Structures are given as structure tokens and as C-alpha cells.
Amino acid sequence: MSKTAIGNFFEDFHVGQHIHHATPRTVTEADATLYLALTGSRFAVHCSNTLARMAGLPRPPLEDVLTFNLVFGRSVPDISLNALANLGYADGQFGALLYPGDSITATSEVIGLRESSHRDTGTVWVRTRAVKEDGREVLSFVRWVLVNKRNPSNPAPAEHIPELPEAVEPDRIAVPPGLRPRHFNRVLSGSMYRYDSYEVGEKIDHVDGMAVEEADHRLATRLYQNTARVHFNSHHEREGRFGRCIVYGGHVISIARALSFNGLANLLHIVAINAGSHDHPCFAGDTVYAWSEVLEKAEIEGHPDLGALRLRLVATKDRPCHDFPLKDSDGKYLPEVLLDFDYWGIMLR
Amino acid sequence: MSKTAIGNFFEDFHVGQHIHHATPRTVTEADATLYLALTGSRFAVHCSNTLARMAGLPRPPLEDVLTFNLVFGRSVPDISLNALANLGYADGQFGALLYPGDSITATSEVIGLRESSHRDTGTVWVRTRAVKEDGREVLSFVRWVLVNKRNPSNPAPAEHIPELPEAVEPDRIAVPPGLRPRHFNRVLSGSMYRYDSYEVGEKIDHVDGMAVEEADHRLATRLYQNTARVHFNSHHEREGRFGRCIVYGGHVISIARALSFNGLANLLHIVAINAGSHDHPCFAGDTVYAWSEVLEKAEIEGHPDLGALRLRLVATKDRPCHDFPLKDSDGKYLPEVLLDFDYWGIMLR
């Protein structure tokens, strides 16, 4: 028997299965600083004691997408080591903010399974949750991945397709404890615009572009202890589908979120993930651009100083976004589109 | 109206204008460690509690050029997003040392303006200052940049050329509070040479060379939250003047300062910036070399254990410095010269 973990295959999963992921993680100031150096993020609540306190927080918490990527990374060895593609996200909710010194552990529950028509792969739906040492939930989200079967002739587990909300309902939006930006300084945060400045249907070109190199996407992905071979093994991928390594999709989300500062500087925190798709692969050498669209707005009871914006965040490669590229006339994503990410964020009001 | 900041153009500035920069920053040990990994610096006061205490300090402060780059980074979105070139520095003074946990905010005052003869650009002089939360000044310096006009036919703001000192006068040199290396160990610091060992006119070849890659100069520049497009947007720069991204000049200063350890290991701290020019662009793949020249020496009243050296620090690319390359017979910088930087440093005496 090999002592080496090679990950689960489609027929290893069953609905209702609970998986405790290895490698709990204590996060540090260095995670936050390295994330900043990897993404160029300028959201001041995350890099400034001054702004964090103005937002009601004791000190800078980790950024939302950093938390997401750290939690995602825990789940990879069990869920997606044999995955061909990360198909989608749904029903994600961020809970308690993660501060340097906090420790997280992650678990996943298999909530859906469906064998593909060719019977060599199948879709696995999991809900992944991370909690702090005191048991408070940090993040819970559903993702589904296309996973190889060990052997196409093996019988498939019973099919079950989970019911998932199209989006998190606004009344489920939870403001992280403490976040109360009563004395916020919009000169220091970088933008005068706030909740009332944005209209449903409004689109924002984030203008800037950020190139990705092999060394930096790998630093990010190793920081998350995400072990998926396609990001790291150049020797193997040279013979693979694309002839080279693929940038981890979560790093594209990180870069797009960082780029969105320019236009959404007072979007304080992502609180829910409604949906998301990685539409085309990103490779080293590509320059990532991004644009956003305001899909919906919601007031938040008990929080007159905050409002919720539902936003679509789109990332492209080597294509500026002044014309908001998304789909072609057949409804297919344009080849330059990397990401279509639908989330609820909390905006200064 | 676009919510995206596109930076100020030449005609947006007026003399006397005060600009409060966004994104205050709390610095951490991780900034110091990442800086060390990005530059290879070996100045022990900055990486060793032992040496910091031997220098009279409670713990390692951030390096001078790291502080400079962090402050510079704050100012980029307001001052130099539309800049074609960073033309010079003058009258820079470092104040209180920056320690992990300190927070800085930065402001700039426009102190000079001059439209170019072609009327499509203009030179903007600004004095940028950074202070800690307690109001103590960390750094103040003047820089001037060549900035695009939004529209060449727009009227230019009133011309004013500021008077700037050729160099900071030695009697203005301020030793950072606490720096008193009475029990310094020169075996641990890496060199036996001190103030009295150096003579005016002496030149030092720092011998070593450090190659720069896209990933590492961008990590550094994002760490400083410097957003200038020329460093990050490969897609856009491919069609630009050089066909590729330019390394941020401040990263060249960082590398040159780190290389200068070999020959100036007991140069404890830069206290003043007299002048500086980025003479040719640095690109990924280049190897940076450096040499120094002692321009002037000054005793420091009340500090018998320290002396001030005025140094020229020259960085080159792909050219070793045993013959101290600088200018050609016409007085123009040689094509391999990246940087000519004139500063006052405090040396162990």
C-alpha cells in the first residue's frame, strides 16, 4: 500500500460524507503582508490600524479573498486533487473576520454527485466550512468540481443534485461583528463614493492591469497550501492540455478584487458569494484586467452606516475593460474572460 | 462620471496645493522580512535584535529605503500616475525611525510647476511628507516628475520653479532618536571599517551583482502599493516605448543600497537625500551592480560615536563597477547607468 495520498476519485465520494481536512492554519501578519505584495491591494482597512479602527475594528483583519483562498486550499487534497475543472460556487457566507493569530480548521460535506454521460468523470458538490478555534464560523461555501473516476467501469455513487440558491438572499447578509465605520475617513480610504453613489445596472471599468508570472502565482498558491498539480508541475503540464501550468483561479479572484479598489474603494468586505465561474484559464505572462457591475442593492437592518451591493466582478486577460467584455452573441463567454464572480459586498453608506 | 481614479494631469495642479494621500499603512515585521528577501540586505541593525540593541535601539527598525519606498508609494496615485518620468529628488530628510507596528500617513504639497516647451507635459515639484500616528515626521523629501497634460491646449497653471538646496547642509543632519552605537560589534556588523577609515574622494566597487526578474520587482512595488502602470501592465507596455515593463526606480535604489553593504557595512542609516536621478530604465533580466563615492564627511555634534558621510551611490545594469562607470566624455550618463543617488548616511565612528 502506498503511503502517498493521491486524492479521492469520483467513486470515493458519497452524499452526506463528512471530510475533516488536514493542515489547520494559524494566520499571521505575514499572510496579510505577503498577500498585499502578491496582489497590490490597497483596501486600507486591511493594511492600516488607523482605518481599521475607523471601521470599528480592533486592527486590520485578513482580506476576504485571502480567507477564501486559505479555506479553499485546505480542501484541495481531499476534494479536487483529481479534478479537471472547478465548475462553480454558490451559497457562500463569510462569518467572523480572521485576524492575525487566529487559527482555522476546515471540513467539507459532500452534498451532491452526478456521473457524467461519458462515465469517466463526475461532478462533486461540496459545502466547505472553516471555523476558528472557538468554533465561530469564518466561511461556508458550496463549490462543485468535475472529478475523474479511478476507473470508468466502476459503478457510480447514487446521483443527487443539490438545490442551491441562485444568490444569497439579502436578509441573510451578516455584517461581521464590530464592523461599524462611523468615523470613516474617505480621503484615507481612497474614494468619496459610497452606497448611495452606486446604481443598479452601473458598470465600472477598473482600468488598471496586473501581469501574472509563474513565480508570483505559485507563491500565492503555495501560501494557501493548495497542492493542485496543474499550478506547480511544469514538467508534467508541458505534456498536458495547455502545454504549461494554469494559474489558480483563486489568484485571479484575488487580483480582480485588488484591481476593483479603483472604483470600489469603500467596498469594505465581501460577505457572500452568490456564484462564480472560471471561464478560461489564466497563464503566466497574461495581464489581468477587471470590471464590475452593480446587480442589486440592499439596506442592512441595524446598520445605517452600511449598505449591501451585489456585484458582478469580471476579470479578463490581455483585454482592457472599457467596453465591459463578457459574452458573445451566442451567450458564450468571450475567450478573454477569465472570471465571472457574483458576490455581496458591504459598502460604506 | 467615472468612479475610477485616473490620476491628476499637469493642469490639475497648483502651487500651494495640499494633497492628503489615501491608504495609510501600518508596517509589520513582515514588511522588513519580505524586503530582506527582495533585496538580500545584510545590514544587521535591521535583521537582528542583538545588533539593534548594540546600536541603542529597542529592536530592528525598518530600513531607510524601505521607508522611502513606502512613503513614495502613497503619493503615486495622486502625483505620478500620469507621469512620464521621475526627474529628480532633493532636500530629503529622514526623521523618526519606523518600527513594526507603526502607522504612517502621507501628504504632498505642490511647490513648483513649469509647462514644457511642447505644452503637452509639465514638471510638477512636490514635497511629500509622512508622519506617524503621534505626528512625528518619518520622512520629508522633494521630487519632481514630468506629468502629461490632459489636453495640450488647456492653459497651464502659473509657473513657479522652487529653490532647492544642492544638498542638505551637514548641520541639518539629525540622528534618529536612540541611535547610539556605543557597544557595537563590528565582527557581527560585517566590517571593521568606520567613519575614520573613509576619505573624501574614495570610490568603492561593491562587486556583487543582483539580477532582477518581473516577479520580484513587482512583489516589491506592490508591497509599496505603488500603482504606476509601467511596472505592472505587460499587455499595455508591450505596445509602449520600451516594449515591456520598467522596474520601479525605487527598487533599483533598494538593490543598490543592499549591494553597498559590501564596503559600507557600518553605514547605519540614510538620514538625508541630497539628489538623485534615474538615468536609464531597468528591465527584468538585468543584473544590477553598484559603486559608491565618498563626497563629503561631517562630524555630528553631540554624537562622538557617529559621523556623517555624504555618498554618491551609482547603480549600473549588466556592467561591473571596477572602473566606476558614470558619464561619457560629453557629460552624459553612460547607457548602463541606472541611478546616480546622492545621500547623507550615518556611519559608525
Add this chain to the structure above:
Amino acid sequence: MSKTAIGNFFEDFHVGQHIHHATPRTVTEADATLYLALTGSRFAVHCSNTLARMAGLPRPPLEDVLTFNLVFGRSVPDISLNALANLGYADGQFGALLYPGDSITATSEVIGLRESSHRDTGTVWVRTRAVKEDGREVLSFVRWVLVNKRNPSNPAPAEHIPELPEAVEPDRIAVPPGLRPRHFNRVLSGSMYRYDSYEVGEKIDHVDGMAVEEADHRLATRLYQNTARVHFNSHHEREGRFGRCIVYGGHVISIARALSFNGLANLLHIVAINAGSHDHPCFAGDTVYAWSEVLEKAEIEGHPDLGALRLRLVATKDRPCHDFPLKDSDGKYLPEVLLDFDYWGIMLR
């Protein structure tokens, strides 16, 4: 007289010589985090307060190979700046664990010298030791390097070849103070396998591959303040033996150790280095694979919850390890073999 250090040459050494290395270092959480991002290590004792406490430790200590590389880095400017090759390691013992906030200083003693037959180089054996500020030893190891002579016609120092043990005897294995994994959770550590699961002669293919780029091996090597020119000076190395920079061998050990998680997740700590050779150079673009062989097992008196495994850790480039590549029929290392490293590790029992 040049103020620039150019390192010692073979004829500068004598047996019995003690060298105090410069640049003491205070380690931080950021060293640990950056190491994780550079290697992808998943050993949970080093990234999780939870697992560290389950192992009896107050908080995550630095990883063994990180400690090794930091100590090695101190010694480079004095020992191996003019080295042509790092020939071997022996008799290495790790002592007190290194925690963020600890400070180390390093010294070396020359314990052997032998001029080469061509008289232009010689082998220098040194024992390098690092201690914490309280004097406790962190690491002691012997390495030998082939060093250039300044001038082949110079007389060589007296020859002395030290006697070195083939391996550290099991009764010299010291468990780091505090390490007592009584309540260890093997779901969280990532593997059910422990001391009794491994047999002498067993080989483990670690399966995964990790590509190395110029930017990441240099970040690692600068983090260690290792100044060897061959890793950094692309301009000079372009004309050199390989036409490009060589990856620091210690970074290859780091990556191989990180890859060995997959198969040896409960190998808590390296306690002794028996031997090691860098068999072929690693370059940017190579993908590193690794395999291990169990050479010997030993119980540890007074530690019923731990056992010692003597392991061979082999790293290759661009060659998967399912067939455990090592040597050809002539007993020479295969061209893909980068590293053959022999160590004692402490395994959960």
C-alpha cells in the same frame, strides 16, 4: 586596500581557525510564512498553533530546513564565497527549536584542509554552529567545500583530513525540548502512518512535482542572506560554466522536504544530518520531484510516543520518481538526480 569583502581563499584557512560570522539574525513569523509560500510545506506543526500544541510545543517553531538554510547563509561570506562546489555534509545535529523572536549567531571552525592535485583549489572542512542568545545550540553541522586558491603557486596550508562519522549514531539523537505529541491528531496532521508503519528498505515516491523559477529561488536564498554569486548574478553566470544561475542547493533540500510531506506527514522534525550531496545543479524552469527510502529505525529512550527514522531523501529534476532513480550501473548519480540527503527524523509513534 579595498573595503569590499571578497571572501577567503584556500590558503587563507588553517585548521583550528575560529570564524565569527557577521549578520546575526532575529527570526520572525514572516520567515516562517514566506518559507511556506516558497516551498508549499504542509507540515502542520509549523503552520498551526493547534498542531504545535498537540505536539507539546508552545507555538509553531521554524522548520528544520529553514533553520539549516539560515545558519548556512551566515557562513557563506566567510567560507564559500570562492567555492566551486559544496561537496558534502556530515555529523549535523539540531538542538533547541527556533521560534519567531529568537536570535541566532553563527560561528565556524576549520577542521580539515586538503589541497587538490592541480594545486589551484583545495577542500575546506568546517563545523558551523549556531546558538541562540541564551547560548543554547540550534544547529551544528560539518560541511566541506571546494575553494579556489588565490594563487596556485601559493603554498598550501598543512593538510588534515578530519574523521567524520558515516552517520550520527542513534544514541546521539536528541528530541527537541518540549516535543511530546501525546495528543496528536493524525487527521489534522494529514496521515495515519506513524513509526510502526514504516519498514527499513521501504521506498516512498512523493509523487508531486514543484517547478522552480529564478524569482522564487532567489527570494529564498536572499531570505537566508546567502550571497553566493552563482545564484544571483545572471550577467556574470551567462559567461560561466552553465550559462545561467544555479539554484542554491539548500533550496532544493527545502523543496524536497516539503514534497516529502506526501508520504511522511508525521515526520515531525529532522534531528540529525548524516550525509548529503548535491549531485547535479538545478536551474530555473526545472521541476523538482522527490522520493525517500527508510534506511534505519531507532527507538528513542524516554520517548515512547516518538521513534527515529533514518531516511534518504532524493530529489530529481524533470523526472518522476515512481522507479526511485538514483545511480547508473557504474554507481554514478543519474543526470536527473539533484540531491542525495541522509538524515534522522523524528516520527510520531
